[in-house]
Amino acid sequence: MKAKYNPQEIEKKWQQKWAEDKLYEVGEDNTKPKWYALTMFPYTSGDLHIGHWYAMAPSDVHARFKRMQGYNVLHPMGFDAFGLPAENAAIKQGIHPFTWTMQNIDNMRRQLKSIGAIYDWSREVITCLPDYYKWTQWFFLKLYEAGLAYRDKAPVNWCPGCQTVLANEQVIDGFCERCGAAVTRRDLKQWFFRITKYADELMQHDGIDWPERIKLMQRNWVGKSEGTEISFALDHTGAEEREIRVFTTRPDTTFGVTFMVLAPEHPLVAKLTSPEKKAEVEAYIMRSRQQTEIERLSTEREKDGVFIGAYVANRLNNKSVPIWIADYVLMSYGTGAVMAVPAHDTRDFAFAKKYNLPIRVVIAPPGWQGEELEEAYTEPGVMANSGQFNGLPSQEGIEAVSDFLEEKGWGKRTTTYRLRDWLISRQRYWGAPIPMIYCDKCGIVPVPEADLPVLLPEDAEFRPTGESPLKYHEGFVNAPCPRCSAPAKRETDTMDTFMCSSWYFLRYASPHYDTAPFDADRVKYWFPVDLYTGGAEHAVMHLLYARFFIKAARDMGLVDFDEPFIRLFNQGIIIAEQQKMSKSRGNVITPDIYVSELGADAVRAYLMFIAPWERGGDWNDSGISGISRWLNRVWNLVPGKYRYNEETSPAVRQKAEQDLSRLAHQTIKKVTDDLERIRFNIMIATLMEFTNYLSEVKEKGTAAPPVWKESIDTLMLLLAPTAPHLAEELWTQTGHNYSIHNQNWPQWDEKLAKDEEITLVVQVNGKLRDRLTAPVSITESEAKQLVLERQRVKAHIEGKEIINVIYVPGRLINLVVR
Numbered sequence: 103m104k105a106k107y108n109p110q111e112i113e114k115k116w117q118q119k120w121a122e123d124k125l126y127e128v129g130e131d132n133t134k135p136k137w138y139a140l141t142m143f144p145y146t147s148g149d150l151h152i153g154h155w156y157a158m159a160p161s162d163v164h165a166r167f168k169r170m171q172g173y174n175v176l177h178p179m180g181f182d183a184f185g186l187p188a189e190n191a192a193i194k195q196g197i198h199p200f201t202w203t204m205q206n207i208d209n210m211r212r213q214l215k216s217i218g219a220i221y222d223w224s225r226e227v228i229t230c231l232p233d234y235y236k237w238t239q240w241f242f243l244k245l246y247e248a249g250l251a252y253r254d255k256a257p258v259n260w261c262p263g264c265q266t267v268l269a270n271e272q273v274i275d276g277f278c279e280r281c282g283a284a285v286t287r288r289d290l291k292q293w294f295f296r297i298t299k300y301a302d303e304l305m306q307h308d309g310i311d312w313p314e315r316i317k318l319m320q321r322n323w324v325g326k327s328e329g330t331e332i333s334f335a336l337d338h339t340g341a342e343e344r345e346i347r348v349f350t351t352r353p354d355t356t357f358g359v360t361f362m363v364l365a366p367e368h369p370l371v372a373k374l375t376s377p378e379k380k381a382e383v384e385a386y387i388m389r390s391r392q393q394t395e396i397e398r399l400s401t402e403r404e405k406d407g408v409f410i411g412a413y414v415a416n417r418l419n420n421k422s423v424p425i426w427i428a429d430y431v432l433m434s435y436g437t438g439a440v441m442a443v444p445a446h447d448t449r450d451f452a453f454a455k456k457y458n459l460p461i462r463v464v465i466a467p468p469g470w471q472g473e474e475l476e477e478a479y480t481e482p483g484v485m486a487n488s489g490q491f492n493g494l495p496s497q498e499g500i501e502a503v504s505d506f507l508e509e510k511g512w513g514k515r516t517t518t519y520r521l522r523d524w525l526i527s528r529q530r531y532w533g534a535p536i537p538m539i540y541c542d543k544c545g546i547v548p549v550p551e552a553d554l555p556v557l558l559p560e561d562a563e564f565r566p567t568g569e570s571p572l573k574y575h576e577g578f579v580n581a582p583c584p585r586c587s588a589p590a591k592r593e594t595d596t597m598d599t600f601m602c603s604s605w606y607f608l609r610y611a612s613p614h615y616d617t618a619p620f621d622a623d624r625v626k627y628w629f630p631v632d633l634y635t636g637g638a639e640h641a642v643m644h645l646l647y648a649r650f651f652i653k654a655a656r657d658m659g660l661v662d663f664d665e666p667f668i669r670l671f672n673q674g675i676i677i678a679e680q681q682k683m684s685k686s687r688g689n690v691i692t693p694d695i696y697v698s699e700l701g702a703d704a705v706r707a708y709l710m711f712i713a714p715w716e717r718g719g720d721w722n723d724s725g726i727s728g729i730s731r732w733l734n735r736v737w738n739l740v741p742g743k744y745r746y747n748e749e750t751s752p753a754v755r756q757k758a759e760q761d762l763s764r765l766a767h768q769t770i771k772k773v774t775d776d777l778e779r780i781r782f783n784i785m786i787a788t789l790m791e792f793t794n795y796l797s798e799v800k801e802k803g804t805a806a807p808p809v810w811k812e813s814i815d816t817l818m819l820l821l822a823p824t825a826p827h828l829a830e831e832l833w834t835q836t837g838h839n840y841s842i843h844n845q846n847w848p849q850w851d852e853k854l855a856k857d858e859e860i861t862l863v864v865q866v867n868g869k870l871r872d873r874l875t876a877p878v879s880i881t882e883s884e885a886k887q888l889v890l891e892r893q894r895v896k897a898h899i900e901g902k903e904i905i906n907v908i909y910v911p912g913r914l915i916n917l918v919v920r
């Protein structure tokens with residue numbers, strides 16, 4: 103009696119053996135085409151949950167498939183280990199972030215190993231270790247040298263909950279992405295990366311195969327907008343500045359400007375405010391500082407503002423325009439100033455009504471007779487009250503007014519972007535220190551490359567205070583100036599963890615290289631990444647930052663390609679009981695339990711079967727039981743003795759063998775195609791059908807043993823990427839040489855895979871009208887559809903009603919019409 107399928111035993115056994123033999127360790131090999139299969143590395147949050155498995159198991163299946171196809175496959179794994187969540191969790195539990203993180207990594211590595219993936223662990227990358235972050239700091243220095251890193255005082259997003267500055271991307275509708283607290287504004291000296299320099303290039307996705315929606319999200323995030331920058335004159339005010347600049351996409355409405363609104367943070371506010379308005383204006387600024395961005399931009403809230411007692415001149419009509427401040431205008435967008443055209447902008451209209459400001463119609467609505475507007479008219483129309491432009495359609499006016507402004511030197515056509523420079527300073531402990539020193543004499547001095555890494559001191563107080571905890575670490579802060587050796591101070595902020603993940607994929611190429619972040623030759627060999635898989639939530643942060651890094655690295659001559667990831671694929675989300683998994687709902691699926699009960703192979707196969715990978719699906723225990731039963735069937739089917747039925751007639755045998763071989767070749771073709779196209783669920787269904795068919799053949803015993811043997815070999819090979827342990831066990835049990843994972847992917851023969859064909863006789867009302875060839879497997883409804891498209895048949899049924907269809911499978915179809 104054959105042993106029962108025992109995944110716990112065989113999975114452990116093979117994982118150990120593969121590791122001992124270094125089966126999946128990979129080097130550069132110029133005799134093979136390379137394939138770099140990258141999965142987004144996990145954040146070291148503690149436990150590997152089923153979402154991680156959903157990201158990692160199917161991508162491993164694909165990488166294994168490529169490996170069997172003859173590619174030299176790099177499929178590495180590592181840990182994104184710096185950052186706020188780790189620090190916050192460590193503080194909560196009263197342990198050091200380093201200890202907490204490394205414990206998590208040990209646990210996650212053990213769990214990752216249970217997946218049975220082809221990760222080359224000798225290439226593991228951990229971003230919080232000095233031999234990694236040394237190079238993160240090195241990249242900072244390079245960006246600084248290239249003029250792509252700069253320090254500036256700027257109003258920043260401040261999260262009172264996390265006590266830190268957040269990047270724009272981390273503020274969701276005015277709230278902190280991590281803790282949900284309302285975000286306020288503050289001024290701080292910060293380090294920025296000039297990602298905006300690459301705005302145009304980041305909007306292009308030429309030559310890369312990415313999902314449309316991700317490309318669209320990136321384009322919207324960069325937010326290119328073409329319009330005209332117009333300057334309004336301050337000549338008369340006595341201020342040093344001569345003008346206020348505004349950006350508009352509607353220069354055709356410039357004659358209708360009746361007031362100007364500045365952001366409360368606008369640097370001109372203090373200079374222009376009249377003495378009698380000072381107190382009121384300052385009070386308003388104080389109040390707006392306490393507002394969150396969401397409150398400021400909320401469409402629900404009535405807009406309010408304050409007149410600052412100063413005027414600016416509209417050069418087009420020499421009209422004097424009062425200057426207001428209002429907190430719905432943000433300094434971080436455009437120029438921080440807007441020209442208000444209440445007649446043709448809804449928000450301006452409401453503001454003008456509230457404060458009794460004039461409303462001047464300059465784009466006439468159809469049939470307008472000069473009456474007052476009930477609401478803003480925002481559609482195109484004919485220009486009015488606009489001097490020499492009167493009568494011009496507003497669409498043409500956009501160009502005409504822009505031309506005129508440019509001629510006069512009062513404005514210029516320009517392009518603005520929604521994208522801001524990337525703020526990378528964090529006033530937190532758990533990150534890579536920014537390698538900069540401030541000297542009273544020399545100013546900002548970069549830490550020399552030879553002095554890297556600037557180590558993060560383990561004995562620093564790491565609780566958040568709102569300032570960097572490193573500020574209070576004497577040993578860290580005080581350092582001699584690298585230029586003049588005078589006592590100087592280190593930068594105490596650490597870097598945004600998105601900086602660590604912007605280049606980790608380069609490190610995998612040569613993870614132990616210690617004279618540069620990567621060995622250029624190896625990067626040349628492996629790059630770009632052929633397939634990058636991960637969650638769609640990274641569309642505008644990680645994926646945009648990584649592209650920026652590569653473009654900057656290219657311009658510095660560090661790499662010779664433009665895009666890091668050729669193909670991007672986003673998997674969906676696994677839910678449970680129709681709901682998102684969460685601890686509070688108590689519906690979290692823990693993969694470890696299923697691995698120990700049913701085996702990693704069953705979990706892998708089930709995750710692929712559950713739904714199209716990009717869609718995600720609902721975890722269901724009976725679903726995985728079904729998969730487990732299938733793997734058990736394979737276990738019983740393959741190595742068991744095959745009994746050939748000696749009484750089979752030659753004709754029956756020939757037919758059985760033909761049918762079996764046809765299905766085997768069709769299965770190879772389908773499975774290969776589904777893997778290439780990442781249609782894993784269909785692939786599993788195909789393998790199940792093949793298994794069922796093989797079971798029937800085995801029962802009947804009508805095919806000769808060599809044909810049988812070839813077919814089950816095919817099954818094992820096709821199954822190897824999905825269920826690597828089971829396939830390896832069966833492969834060696836059936837007398838093959840270890841390892842199945844070094845075998846070539848099976849090839850199909852187009853001739854053998856071709857469906858057997860039949861000739862179908864087509865009748866209309868019992869009379870022969872046509873003949874057609876069709877696959878033997880054609881169903882009645884397929885046959886009917888095919889027949890109705892035939893010209894010869896159409897002629898006989900036109901204008902008639904089909905009242906019956908008689909179908910004799912494989913032979914005849916008769917349409918009864920009247």
Ligand SMILES: [Zn+2]
Nearest residue numbers: 261264278281
């Ligand atoms: Zn927060």
Ligand SMILES: [Zn+2]
Nearest residue numbers: 541544583586
């Ligand atoms: Zn100095």
